[in-house]
Amino acid sequence: MADDNETNTTYAESKGMLKVGAVISSNCLVCAVIMFNNILLLVTLARTRKLWTPPNAYIASLSVADLLVGVVLVFRNFWLHPSTEWIFDDYKYACLSVICLLYVSALQSQASLVLVSLDRYLYIVHPFWYQRNVTSRVTAGIIGFTWLVSISIGFLPLELNMFSSETGCNPLEMISKTYLMICFNTFFFLSASLIVVMYGRILCVGNRHRRQIEAVMLSTMPRRCHMLTKAEKFHWQVIKFLMLVCGLFFLCWTPLAVTSVVYFTAGLPKLLVSIMVSISAINSALNFYVLIVMDKNFKEAFMSTICCCSARQSADLCGGD
Numbered sequence: 001m002a003d004d005n006e007t008n009t010t011y012a013e014s015k016g017m018l019k020v021g022a023v024i025s026s027n028c029l030v031c032a033v034i035m036f037n038n039i040l041l042l043v044t045l046a047r048t049r050k051l052w053t054p055p056n057a058y059i060a061s062l063s064v065a066d067l068l069v070g071v072v073l074v075f076r077n078f079w080l081h082p083s084t085e086w087i088f089d090d091y092k093y094a095c096l097s098v099i100c101l102l103y104v105s106a107l108q109s110q111a112s113l114v115l116v117s118l119d120r121y122l123y124i125v126h127p128f129w130y131q132r133n134v135t136s137r138v139t140a141g142i143i144g145f146t147w148l149v150s151i152s153i154g155f156l157p158l159e160l161n162m163f164s165s166e167t168g169c170n171p172l173e174m175i176s177k178t179y180l181m182i183c184f185n186t187f188f189f190l191s192a193s194l195i196v197v198m199y200g201r202i203l204c205v206g207n208r209h210r211r212q213i214e215a216v217m218l219s220t221m222p223r224r225c226h227m228l229t230k231a232e233k234f235h236w237q238v239i240k241f242l243m244l245v246c247g248l249f250f251l252c253w254t255p256l257a258v259t260s261v262v263y264f265t266a267g268l269p270k271l272l273v274s275i276m277v278s279i280s281a282i283n284s285a286l287n288f289y290v291l292i293v294m295d296k297n298f299k300e301a302f303m304s305t306i307c308c309c310s311a312r313q314s315a316d317l318c319g320g321d
Contacts, residue, residue: 027073030281034070037288038063040305047308048301054139058116059245059287061143065112066284068105072098073281079169088169095169096158103184104154106253106280110191111146113246121198125205153183172273177264188257195246244290252283 041063045051075098078084088095122130160176168174256276263273291298 026278027077030278030285031070031073031077033285034066034073034281037285038067038070040302041288041291042067044298044301044305047305051297051301052136054119054134054136055116057136057139057143058112058119059291061147062109062112062116062245062287065105065108066287068101068108069281069284072102072105075101085169090165092161092163093158095163095174096161099169099171099175100155100157103157104150105284106184107154107187108147108150109249110188111150112143113249114191114194115142115146117195117198117246121202124202153187156183172260172263180260181264185257185261188253192250192254195250199243199246245287248286248290249283252286253280256280 042060045056045060045063079088079095079098088098119134122134156179157171157175160179161174162176163174256273256279259273259276292302
């Protein structure tokens, strides 16, 4: 009987290790994709001057926030591994630092999406004001301010926590419920609402302006109407791309936001919340592919960056020979 119990225990432990190994392996894969995609995106933006626009500055900010998710996944692997999880369960600030980085990334991602939506809203609805006031210096200042706010709010759990040896490194147990419900979920749903309202307004005003301008151009300069249509198509392509980026973000993060609310109000298995965290992390690898599919200029710039790096590596190898 004792042998059977020992066998069952060994089997359960082996099964648990296989699950942990599978989670760590998937985290490593997602982390590698996130790091590669976002580093390539940032390098491409840095070396391609024609991409230096206010919307792309906010996309760069979003990419840095996504890189933070990749960093968090690296530490999460150590957190999950049985031989190193004690570091996070025993050392308060090792645990809280990883959790706070995830919160900073989520908050800044939402802020970047709100800002890029606001940028397009002002560009379409108030074009003259936009041309006079929106400069690279203003854009950089706004991005810096949102990062400062995101870091300040994201690191509040360093004080608002109930870390103990009993809770271990479990954010659902040790982080203040008030913080999670107000500072995270409220900000998430508020951001989603603002983005929906702004893009709805963009579509309404943009369609009305396009019809008015096309009517004037057709009656006065019909030969130039084709040029106008091409310019309009470019601007609408940018808007569609940004709408898709926002949609993917909220598609991946909404399950986590809803699940966390239900967890605190009605109760849910912790495993389900953990799965939702993994799903939300996948979003950090997606913007790269959206850019390639939706934006021809980005695709050409990406290919140029890859070819440049390959040529440089080949030259270094030849020089070494």
